Amino acid sequence: MARREVIVVENLTKKFEKIVAVNKVSFKVFKGEIFGFLGPNGAGKTTTINMLITLMKPTAGEAWINGYSILREPSMVRKSIGVVFQDSTVDRYLTGWENMWIHGVAYGVPRRELKNKITRLLRFVELEEYGNIQVKNYSGGMIRRLEIARGLLHEPEILFLDEPTLGLDPQTRAKIWDYILDLKKKSGMTIFLTTHYMDEAEKLCDRIAIIDHGRILAIGSPEELKNVIGRDVVYVKVKEDAVPAKVLAEKIIEDGLALEFNIVSGNTLSFIVEDAYRFIPKVFDVANSLKTIILEVKYSKPTLNDVFLHLTGRELRREEGDWKDTVRTRIRMRFRRRTL
Numbered sequence: 001m002a003r004r005e006v007i008v009v010e011n012l013t014k015k016f017e018k019i020v021a022v023n024k025v026s027f028k029v030f031k032g033e034i035f036g037f038l039g040p041n042g043a044g045k046t047t048t049i050n051m052l053i054t055l056m057k058p059t060a061g062e063a064w065i066n067g068y069s070i071l072r073e074p075s076m077v078r079k080s081i082g083v084v085f086q087d088s089t090v091d092r093y094l095t096g097w098e099n100m101w102i103h104g105v106a107y108g109v110p111r112r113e114l115k116n117k118i119t120r121l122l123r124f125v126e127l128e129e130y131g132n133i134q135v136k137n138y139s140g141g142m143i144r145r146l147e148i149a150r151g152l153l154h155e156p157e158i159l160f161l162d163e164p165t166l167g168l169d170p171q172t173r174a175k176i177w178d179y180i181l182d183l184k185k186k187s188g189m190t191i192f193l194t195t196h197y198m199d200e201a202e203k204l205c206d207r208i209a210i211i212d213h214g215r216i217l218a219i220g221s222p223e224e225l226k227n228v229i230g231r232d233v234v235y236v237k238v239k240e241d242a243v244p245a246k247v248l249a250e251k252i253i254e255d256g257l258a259l260e261f262n263i264v265s266g267n268t269l270s271f272i273v274e275d276a277y278r279f280i281p282k283v284f285d286v287a288n289s290l291k292t293i294i295l296e297v298k299y300s301k302p303t304l305n306d307v308f309l310h311l312t313g314r315e316l317r318r319e320e321g322d323w324k325d326t327v328r329t330r331i332r333m334r335f336r337r338r339t340l
């Protein structure tokens with residue numbers, strides 16, 4: 001049986017005055033899938049969600065959610081979806097239970113069912129005992145869990161989660177990941193989430209769209225995306241004095257030892273190579289010939305960070321802090337792939 005398409009997006013575009021926040025984005029999400037938008041701050045993730053959940057009108061393009069057009073059937077779209085926003089939207093002066101109740105009534109959940117549903121969902125996110133406490137006394141993680149429970153109350157076909165674990169501690173993040181995976185397993189719900197955490201995308205998503213500056217750069221399963229690189233990634237850290245890292249990198253490329261390099265930070269380079277075992281000894285030879293001292297060599301199979309670096313020349317994980325710096329110092333050389 002063909003997989004059912006529950007989200008279909010065609011050339012979705014949103015322009016604000018000066019910038020194109022979302023630029024001709026097209027993709028499909030199938031029933032029961034966890035589909036993720038992975039990209040740095042400002043990539044256009046929230047803007048895409050806002051259009052899909054009918055909070056914002058697109059400048060161009062169209063999308064269908066559960067078969068309903070976001071342009072022509074917004075109320076049917078809204079009935080089909082649950083949403084957990086990036087910024088908290090619960091009422092802090094109400095209890096967890098009251099927040100759930102108001103949402104249930106607003107969505108027309110029959111009153112006779114509402115009580116049981118709230119109890120069941122608060123249990124699902126392990127907040128049963130806290131239902132009668134005002135939300136202002138909750139931790140950030142508890143609020144997120146309450147919002148997930150609330151988003152599920154009207155039994156939506158599709159759940160939208162915008163940065164579900166933003167700013168949470170590692171333990172709480174792991175818990176929220178468990179709820180999301182459990183939801184997929186037990187209810188077969190379709191989930192669309194955004195994140196700028198690669199580990200989150202990798203752990204949760206069946207398929208990922210990598211988004212940057214409003215454009216989708218690649219779509220695929222985590223494995224498929226990493227196979228785009230397909231080779232080994234070797235990180236080389238050199239001593240900072242004397243010969244700059246870039247000189248070493250250029251010599252290595254010139255000698256045909258690596259396919260591509262990126263400068264990860266001032267003195268750390270990453271190389272995409274055919275075979276790390278053969279490459280590493282040669283790096284030391286080249287370094288010796290240039291009188292460069294290598295402090296550290298690491299190699300791994302490609303990660304999603306390497307995929308992002310390969311596609312954009314920037315690291316995803318450094319975006320938070322000094323991304324401008326990263327862009328400025330970005331030096332990237334690509335050589336024609338012989339075998340790709």
Ligand SMILES: Nc1ncnc2c1ncn2[C@@H]1O[C@H](COP(=O)(O)OP(=O)(O)O)[C@@H](O)[C@H]1O
Pocket residue numbers: 016017019020021039040041042043044045046047048
């Ligand atoms: N209401 C708005 N008016 C003007 N610019 C906006 C507005 N909302 C978002 N933007 C801009 O659009 C781009 C994408 O933002 P956003 O969708 O929030 O990205 P993300 O969620 O990936 O961090 C950013 O450059 C942001 O500054």
Ligand SMILES: [Mg+2]
Pocket residue numbers: 045046047086162163
């Ligand atoms: Mg956002």
